[in-house]
Amino acid sequence: MNNNEIKALQSDFLNWYDQNKRPLPWRENQEPYYVWLSEIMLQQTQVQTVMPYFERFIQALPTLADLAQVPDDTLMKLWEGLGYYSRARNLKRAAQQIMTDYHGTFPQTAAELEQIIGIGPYTAGAIASIAFGEAVPAVDGNAYRVFSRLFDDTTDISKSSARQHFANEIAPLVPKERPGDFNQAVMDLGSSICTTKDPACLLCPLQPYCQAYAQGKQLERPVKTKKIKKKREQYLALVIHDEQGRVLLQERPAKGVLSGLYTYPLINEANLLSESQKVITSTQIAAFFKAQYELTLQQVQLLPVKPVTHIFTHLHWQLTLYTASIDANANLAYFPGRFFTTAAIAAQGLPTLQKKLQARFAAYQKNV
DNA sequence: AAAGCGTGGAA
DNA sequence: TTTCCAAGCTT
Structure with a gap:
């Protein structure tokens, strides 16, 4: 020009x-x-x-x-x-x-x-x-x-x-x-x-x-060749209450999606399922928590609600909700997270994924 | 250089 | 449902 x-x-x-x-x-x-x-x-x-x-x-x-x-x-x-x-x-x-x-x-x-x-x-x-x-x-x-x-x-x-x-x-x-x-x-x-x-x-x-x-x-125009393929992953999301009505939230690892933010404890199903296994049991989830965090969960139950879907740029997650209870005095030394009161949760900056999980759980409670 | 990192909206 | 897009940066 x-x-x-x-x-x-x-x-x-x-x-x-x-x-x-x-x-x-x-x-x-x-x-x-x-x-x-x-x-x-x-x-x-x-x-x-x-x-x-x-x-x-x-x-x-x-x-x-x-x-x-x-x-x-x-x-x-x-x-x-x-x-x-x-x-x-x-x-x-x-x-x-x-x-x-x-x-x-x-x-x-x-x-x-x-x-x-x-x-x-x-x-x-x-x-x-x-x-x-x-x-x-x-x-x-x-x-x-x-x-x-x-x-x-x-x-x-x-x-x-x-x-x-x-x-x-x-x-x-x-x-x-x-x-x-x-x-x-x-x-x-x-x-x-x-x-x-x-x-x-x-x-x-x-x-x-x-x-x-x-x-x-x-x-x-413009020419754009690259296409991102989303990886699908299945997770369990655990809503864990103590006797005081507090909820246990987990801090995400420093690397990876939602790093440093709090969510319900999430377990990748791939970490629980062996090759031939198709169904995850409550016993298995409790055993996983014991082995990973030295924490004893009780009354682990699958919640009869629709799984939550959440889509990131590179990931497509489906999360199945479970409830469980835990002792308020449980030792959290090996667990990356802490108990939250209802008010503390509201004051926390949470990712949308966690908001969705909370909404799904709240909707369930309302109908019970 | 290419992959990883959120979310909401449109088609 | 699926895909792609929207004022990118870091590693």
Whole structure:
């Protein structure tokens, strides 16, 4: 593209943005803390989902210093249900990092921002351009889609190398004036006009020079070859009460799904079933708990309710609920978890999987 | 380089 | 039901 064509493209994006930008809470000012927080929350997450979380978060933690000092349980309660929980933990670590290493002031370039935990190439570009006016691209999934169509680019976005390829293509197009608005225009256009399945090309300001549209190939761009296959796994979920009505919850291991979060104790059925065996018995479950945790369960019973299904990015879980009882004075030295009162459970930041299990159990109790 | 990491919604 | 998608980062 020559300079005039680039100028025209920039104007088309910015004019469209001026007419169509959405009024979002994090667009009310360019406060780096808010821009950063919104960008982290928006990773792999839709605007509509993020909105209430963002409002609650800045209400509870209005400044970077507040975030750096927030207790972990408060933090997880604020993030509860949003998913990708390491984002929240990294957010706090990053806040502490900025407080100590940068005296509480955000670094202002993409290159420096990318050194902060949780900030990758996209987020660094977004913050640098939106909050600090640096003319760098913010290459997210929208940018892949918009520019692969505009240039009829067949780069496979499944590959790790695609991001740098598009960054190189887009960098010369980002205007020195209003780089943040340009990047947000790309994203807003990508999420409203240049959509994946049903792009509104007739409403698109770039349609006159969109190379994919010219060839009717907009639905074939971007090229994406990789498909994720979900692994199916069966679990038992144990609702274990003590005499005081407390419930035993287990802390998930530091590695793996839902790490560090609390759920009912979960047992992978594969850990109980031998090759020829098909039915799991209550005795077997009790024996497993004894062997693993030195804990004695009583009255282990299969709950006559529909199993809970939960789908992660790479996993498809089906969980069968059981109830059991345990002595309130049981020694939990070998068990990664603790007893929770009803109030303590409500105050805990829990993953949606656990919420689903609780709801299923509550529905059962109501009908008994 | 590719796999792992949540959740909700749409088709 | 199944699949895919949505403002990615870390290891």
